[in-house]
Amino acid sequence: MNRKQITRDQAFHAIETGEFGTDVTASNERVAVLLTQDWCSQFAAMREWVYTLDRNFDLYELVYNLVPWFSEFRSFKEGRWKNGLIPYVRYYRNGKLFAESNYVSQEEFLRNLGF
Numbered sequence: 001m002n003r004k005q006i007t008r009d010q011a012f013h014a015i016e017t018g019e020f021g022t023d024v025t026a027s028n029e030r031v032a033v034l035l036t037q038d039w040c041s042q043f044a045a046m047r048e049w050v051y052t053l054d055r056n057f058d059l060y061e062l063v064y065n066l067v068p069w070f071s072e073f074r075s076f077k078e079g080r081w082k083n084g085l086i087p088y089v090r091y092y093r094n095g096k097l098f099a100e101s102n103y104v105s106q107e108e109f110l111r112n113l114g115f
Helices: 008-017 041-050 070-079 106-113
Strands: 002-005 030-036 058-063 088-093 096-101
Touching: 008 070, 030 041, 030 106, 041 106, 088 106, 096 106
Parallel strands: 002 058, 030 058
Antiparallel strands: 030 088, 088 096
């Protein structure tokens, strides 16, 4: 697993176009984008296992309450993607959105990635 942070430019690309760019979605055959806030207990539970996965995929993460553009990103996520829950995970295979979830078990997370 390759862990990466969503940059401001990548986040604003999503806000402006409705989707992350291919630099995120197609950076690997399998990509998960984990969007959350640092106080979320379900994020803390997922963190216990997600960072230890020994599989070939890219994991992008944005803890968006810790960035100066929190309000813009939250409004976009809840309005355009219609998901007000956290954590929110978007799964991509071969550059295309394949699945979405909120909190899931390790098994379901891996299934959503195609493992």
